[in-house]
Amino acid sequence: MPTTALDARGLTKRYDDVVALDAVDLRVAAGSVHGLLGPNGAGKTTLLRVLLGLTHPDAGAVHVFDRPMSDSRGRLHPDVAGFAEAPRFYPFLTGRRNLELLAAYDQDDGTGRVEAVLDRLGLTARAGSRVAGYSLGMRQRLGVAAALVRRPRLLILDEPANGLDPAGIRDLRELLRELAADGGTVLLSSHQMAEVEALCDEVTILGSGTVVYDGSLQRLRETAPAPEYRLRTVDDEVALALAEDELAVAAGDGLTVRAPAEALDAYVAKLVAEGIGIRELHQSVSPLERMFFTLTEAGGAR
Numbered sequence: 001m002p003t004t005a006l007d008a009r010g011l012t013k014r015y016d017d018v019v020a021l022d023a024v025d026l027r028v029a030a031g032s033v034h035g036l037l038g039p040n041g042a043g044k045t046t047l048l049r050v051l052l053g054l055t056h057p058d059a060g061a062v063h064v065f066d067r068p069m070s071d072s073r074g075r076l077h078p079d080v081a082g083f084a085e086a087p088r089f090y091p092f093l094t095g096r097r098n099l100e101l102l103a104a105y106d107q108d109d110g111t112g113r114v115e116a117v118l119d120r121l122g123l124t125a126r127a128g129s130r131v132a133g134y135s136l137g138m139r140q141r142l143g144v145a146a147a148l149v150r151r152p153r154l155l156i157l158d159e160p161a162n163g164l165d166p167a168g169i170r171d172l173r174e175l176l177r178e179l180a181a182d183g184g185t186v187l188l189s190s191h192q193m194a195e196v197e198a199l200c201d202e203v204t205i206l207g208s209g210t211v212v213y214d215g216s217l218q219r220l221r222e223t224a225p226a227p228e229y230r231l232r233t234v235d236d237e238v239a240l241a242l243a244e245d246e247l248a249v250a251a252g253d254g255l256t257v258r259a260p261a262e263a264l265d266a267y268v269a270k271l272v273a274e275g276i277g278i279r280e281l282h283q284s285v286s287p288l289e290r291m292f293f294t295l296t297e298a299g300g301a302r
């Protein structure tokens with residue numbers, strides 16, 4: 001059993017003078033939920049499109065479970081399924097009919113799995129309605145359902161939580177964790193660190209078409225800067241004057257404090273001792289988010 005589900009090397013993709021991917025390497029361990037992170041325009045969708053065989057790279061190669069990703073006739077590896085950008089369906093057919101058509105088209109006819117998959121994604125009650133009337137969240141769930149009909153060993157999802165309500169996000173996380181616990185592998189993209197943090201152990205961060213970080217979230221956490229807090233007091237001007245070593249800066253209506261927990265505690269104790277009441281204090285940017293911004297802001301969005 002291979003330990004590597006996906007091995008992409010040196011992927012480069014240009015659109016005229018835009019280099020969407022510049023010699024990108026990506027390795028996804030079998031049985032993991034791997035996050036692909038990056039700000040808008042970093043190249044996530046382009047990379048997933050390449051991995052799903054929807055576009056050809058200008059250079060590089062992709063292997064899935066030790067075999068080339070697509071065969072000589074351009075057919076996708078039978079163990080891979082997913083979507084890049086948004087999942088697409090025939091709008092005037094029902095959700096169920098869309099899945100049946102996709103299943104029948106597959107080499108390994110998955111029609112018999114359609115009902116179970118609809119049920120798994122909570123779509124049974126609306127499976128007989130036309131997709132044209134589906135909400136964004138329902139389409140996303142139908143997209144995941146369509147991928148699961150293939151029973152893929154590697155599931156590739158582009159911003160799967162997009163459009164889902166909190167309950168939908170919770171259910172999706174549970175589903176992806178279950179798939180990984182059963183030995184499946186998931187590669188998902190996101191532009192939100194918090195989402196990736198909730199699901200993934202390993203992460204690849206793209207910035208302007210190149211890999212700016214690849215490794216465990218744990219290692220990233222260890223090197224991450226102090227978190228950022230939002231602070232409002234009864235007198236922000238005095239509070240700012242009491243801050244040492246540029247611990248706090250003015251930020252519109254309130255202050256931004258960048259400090260490790262001990263320094264924050266000492267600052268708050270000092271404010272209270274000076275009679276400066278605290279009106280609001282919460283973490284506004286986590287250490288991992290700050291790390292993400294630091295890593296990706298050099299290139300910026302394009």
Ligand SMILES: Nc1ncnc2c1ncn2[C@@H]1O[C@H](COP(=O)(O)OP(=O)(O)OP(=O)(O)O)[C@@H](O)[C@H]1O
Pocket residue numbers: 015018019020038039040041042043044045046047191302
């Ligand atoms: N079909 C295309 N034609 C021209 N340029 C493209 C095309 N697809 C992507 N690009 C460019 O390639 C770069 C990477 O885009 P991509 O959509 O892969 O980024 P992304 O990380 O998925 O962004 P987002 O989070 O906004 O979806 C961008 O500069 C984009 O404008």
